[in-house]
Amino acid sequence: MKKIIPILLAIFIISCQGNAQKDQKKSQDKFEVTKSDKEWKAQLTDAEYRVLRKAATEPSFSSPLNDIKEPGTFVCAACGNELYKTKHKFMSGTGWPSFDRPIKGGVAYGTDSKLGYQRNEVHCARCGGHLGHVFDDGPRETTGKRHCINGVAMDFKPKKN
Template identity: 50%
Template sequence: MHRRNFLFASLAASVAPMALRAQSYEVSRSEAEWRAMLTPAEFNVMRDQGTERAGSSPLDKVYAEGTYHCRGCDLALYPSSTKYDSGTGWPSFYAALPDAVGTAVDKSLFQTRTEVHCRRCGSHLGHIFSDGPAPTGQRHCLNGVSLVFRAA
């Protein structure tokens, strides 16, 4: 392996996914169990803190009344009433349901961001930014593959 490729691979392996797995969650599964229940794209985002391509999630354009649940454990996370079109290409919300999500500091990609995850199973959902609408001013920028929409 070339030195440059080795350095990039080492850096990628050392970032946030280890922090995600270091915590204990109410719903826990082995890596093999997660891989068996999730597609490779879902596993990449939810367990390895990847990001889906902008504009690739059909949930970005869903504005029906209902609730968005965690794909990993089915916990209700976000009401449709807090969803808005951020223009980013990812489903965006200005607030989660009470006691639904947790946050962590994400220092990957040479910047500091607020990572948001399911509080029950630890699945990575996306990031929270401070450029959202009132009343919170937050933008919960989420990966659609981490979510399941249930219409009301």
Template identity: 50%
Template sequence: MIRKKWLLGMAAVLGLALPAGAKDAVTTTTDSMKGTTMTKPVEKITKTEDEWRKELSSEQFRLLRKHGTEQAFTGEYAHTKDKGMYKCAGCGLELFTSDTKFDSGTGWPSYYMPVAGAVETTTDTAYGMVRTEVHCARCGGHLGHVFDDGPAPTGQRYCINSVSLKLDKTK
């Protein structure tokens, strides 16, 4: 049992998708507030570029599928204080709760913690910088970046494009 958990954890660290069923992959996240690691299966969505183009607006496609960034202070959710659940605009996966949203002063919606298992990260070396890019764990859509300059309790700032999100005020 310990070996299985170790293998699953290492696969997640290395970014490998291991089948947990016919369609599921394992995503491992660390709960920064409790210091524990949780493993939660997330059903992956795979679509062609043409399928994504048909389903998304041109701006959603540019940001979610081509790793774009919206201009600071222009996004729909940059200043909102509405309560609810922020979901991926590409696939509807629950990503962030409004309880974790804060005003970072950067011009993008910022959160100190995602929903467990909802996001994955990769290293982004574009534009001569090294940053940690944040993706939806289900559809792989580009959401934004995470930085280690956020508030307590995690010290992290998930800086997310509004176009990559849809706010569900019923949650």
């Protein structure tokens, strides 16, 4: 009996890892732009790769995108997908670019529990890159949402006159 429990435990762990890999593969397949890890590493800067592909968070108040107020569009740094408009940006005081809404169809949502509780995660709808999180403490006069987005995950395209 003492030998059976470790064997069953080992089988359970191995089967969980196999299913997790299948689930990860499925989630990657649902995006229009898919690349290997090696291809993403070659295309992105180290900081972009850590945030977009490994779901890291850039240091607060480190992004020059925090200060952008001119009309334009924030796009995914990995694939160029349009994500947010300047007109929906607001100063949240958190140190990350914040928006009260995305461009329709620009983002996808998931959840993560890396901090021990569930958060609503925001991804690029085209390539699946991690952008940040969405919270319910945004401006009440608009949507009430705060899309807290890593600046390194985006590029800014000024509006052409």
